[in-house]
Amino acid sequence: MRTIVVLMDTLRRDYLECYNSNTDCMNPNIREFAQDSCRFDNHFVGSMPCMPARRDIFTGRLNFLERSWGPIEIYDTTLPKVLFQEGNIRSHMITDHAHYFRIGGENYCQQFNTYEFFRGQESDPWVSLIDDPWQPEKYFGDVKRQYQCNRTRFKEEKDYSSVKCFDAAMQWIDNNKGAKDFFLMVETFDPHEPFDVPQEYLDLYNDDYTGPHFDLPIYHKIDEETDEAMEHLRRRYKALITMTDKHFGRFINKLKEANMYEDTLIILTTDHGYCFGEREYIGKSYMPAYNELANIPLLVHLPNQKGKGKAYKQITQNIDLMPTILDYQEINIPTSVVGKSLRTIIEEDKPIQEYALYGTYGCSVNIYDGQYTYMRGGRDQSQCYEYTTSLTTIRNWLGKEKGENIEMGRFLPRTNMPMYKVPSSPAALVKDTCFVNTDHLFDLSCDYEQKKEINDPEIIKKMENLMIKAMKENEAPLEQYKRLELQYSLD
Structure with a gap:
C-alpha cells in the first residue's frame, strides 16, 4: 500500500478552515482534503518542539520524559526501518527542515532509503556573503544575518524552499507513477517562522502595516510590540499558511492525475502550534503547554476515502502515527512502540488512549x-x-x-x-x-x-x-x- 505523510511545521489547527469555520485564514486545499478525510479533534502533541516531536513520530513513543533535543538513538526502532526490513517497503523523505543537518539532528533522514534536502530556511548555513546583506534598521523581534543571506536567493515564489519541496514531491510521483508500495514523507518548514512570504499573499490579507520590520519573533511575553505589529505578524503567518496550502493543493492534484490518490493512505499533521499574543505570549516552549501549542491538527485520508468527512473525538497523539501506518501496511508493530493504531477508532469507533x-x-x-x-x-x-x-x-x-x-x-x-x-x-x-x-x-x-x-x-x-x-x-x-x-x- 502507498503511504504519504505531509508534515507542515508549526501549523495551528484553529487557523484551518476545516477546524474553525470562523477563521479568516485561507486554506481551501486543506479544507477540500479534509472533506475526503477523517478529522481527529482531540489530537495532541507528545514531545515538543521540533526534533523531539519527530523522534515521537519516528519511534511511536515519547521523547520528552528522558531527553531533550537530540538524534535518533542507536537503540531506536524507527518507522522507515521497520517498513523496509519487515515489509520491503522503500521510503523517501523530502524536506527543507535544516535542523536535520545541524548538530543534534543526526540520523533522522538516514532512516529512509533515500532523501532530498532543500536549503535556505531560518539560519541554515547556506549562502555565504562576506559583506553584510540588507538588514532593516528598525525591527521587532530578531533579524538573523544568515537568513538575510539566504533570502538573496529567493527572487520568485518558486525559489522558496517549501515550494521546492512540493515541486520535488510532484516530480517523485511522476518518477514512481503506478508504484503500489512506498512510504513518502513530505515535510515543509513553513509555516514556521520567520514568516517570510511573497507580497502577493500578504495582499490577500490587506496588510498595510508600516511599522518596524517584524517577521521573526523572539520567544517572550509581549513588551514593546504594538497591537498593529502583532496583527501584522498574524497576517504574515496566515499568508504563509495560504502559500503552503496552495502548493499542497498542487501536490494533491498531481496524485489525482496519476491515479494515486483514491487508494493511498495520506496523513497531514504538524509537530506543534504557536502563540501569537494569547496571554501575552509570543512563540513556543517557554510558556505552559496551552492548547495553542498542544492540540494540533490531524487529517487522515484512507484508501477509497473510508470514513470520508467523519470527525473523531477520541484522544490521539503523534506517537500513534507509526503503529497506524504499520497496521494498514499489515506489518507487526514492534513491542517498543507505545502509541496505538488509529484503525481501532476508524473501524470500531472505540478509544485507543485513556489520556494524552x-x-x-x-x-x-x-x-x-x-x-x-x-x-x-x-x-x-x-x-x-x-x-x-x-x-x-x-x-x-x-x-x-x-x-x-x-x-x-x-x-x-x-x-x-x-x-x-x-x-x-x-x-x-x-x-x-x-x-x-x-x-x-x-x-x-x-x-x-x-x-x-x-x-x-x-x-x-x-x-x-x-x-x-x-x-x-x-x-x-x-x-x-x-x-x-x-x-x-x-x-
Whole structure:
C-alpha cells in the first residue's frame, strides 16, 4: 500500500478552515482534503518542539520524559526501518527542515532509503556573503544575518524552499507513477517562522502595516510590540499558511492525475502550534503547554476515502502515527512502540488512549483525560537527567560544561545499550522555567481556551493518579517522579 505523510511545521489547527469555520485564514486545499478525510479533534502533541516531536513520530513513543533535543538513538526502532526490513517497503523523505543537518539532528533522514534536502530556511548555513546583506534598521523581534543571506536567493515564489519541496514531491510521483508500495514523507518548514512570504499573499490579507520590520519573533511575553505589529505578524503567518496550502493543493492534484490518490493512505499533521499574543505570549516552549501549542491538527485520508468527512473525538497523539501506518501496511508493530493504531477508532469507533501525556523536556508534564487538562510543574530540577548514547543537542554539545558529573551505564530498562546520564540544569531547551514549571488545571469541556483556572483538590488528585499511571506506562525514568513530587510505587 502507498503511504504519504505531509508534515507542515508549526501549523495551528484553529487557523484551518476545516477546524474553525470562523477563521479568516485561507486554506481551501486543506479544507477540500479534509472533506475526503477523517478529522481527529482531540489530537495532541507528545514531545515538543521540533526534533523531539519527530523522534515521537519516528519511534511511536515519547521523547520528552528522558531527553531533550537530540538524534535518533542507536537503540531506536524507527518507522522507515521497520517498513523496509519487515515489509520491503522503500521510503523517501523530502524536506527543507535544516535542523536535520545541524548538530543534534543526526540520523533522522538516514532512516529512509533515500532523501532530498532543500536549503535556505531560518539560519541554515547556506549562502555565504562576506559583506553584510540588507538588514532593516528598525525591527521587532530578531533579524538573523544568515537568513538575510539566504533570502538573496529567493527572487520568485518558486525559489522558496517549501515550494521546492512540493515541486520535488510532484516530480517523485511522476518518477514512481503506478508504484503500489512506498512510504513518502513530505515535510515543509513553513509555516514556521520567520514568516517570510511573497507580497502577493500578504495582499490577500490587506496588510498595510508600516511599522518596524517584524517577521521573526523572539520567544517572550509581549513588551514593546504594538497591537498593529502583532496583527501584522498574524497576517504574515496566515499568508504563509495560504502559500503552503496552495502548493499542497498542487501536490494533491498531481496524485489525482496519476491515479494515486483514491487508494493511498495520506496523513497531514504538524509537530506543534504557536502563540501569537494569547496571554501575552509570543512563540513556543517557554510558556505552559496551552492548547495553542498542544492540540494540533490531524487529517487522515484512507484508501477509497473510508470514513470520508467523519470527525473523531477520541484522544490521539503523534506517537500513534507509526503503529497506524504499520497496521494498514499489515506489518507487526514492534513491542517498543507505545502509541496505538488509529484503525481501532476508524473501524470500531472505540478509544485507543485513556489520556494524552505531553510536554517539553525539563518543563511541566501535562495530561489530558478527555475533559481536564492538568499541567504539573517541576518541584526539584536537580532530579532532571538526560539519557542518550550521543552527546549532541540543538546546535551544541550536550553536557560539555558538566563532564565531571556525567555518568555512564545501563539506565533504561528497555535497552542494554550503555548510555550517558547527563544532569540538566537549567532545562536544555528552556533557560527560564519560571513560566513552564507551574501548575494549571482546566476543564476543556467548558473552557477550551483555558482561561479559567480550577483549584479543586479532588480533581487534582485524580489527575495526579492518572499522570503516575501514564508515566509508568511510558517508562518514565524514576527521578521524574521525584522532580514532580509524585508518589511512585511498584504496583
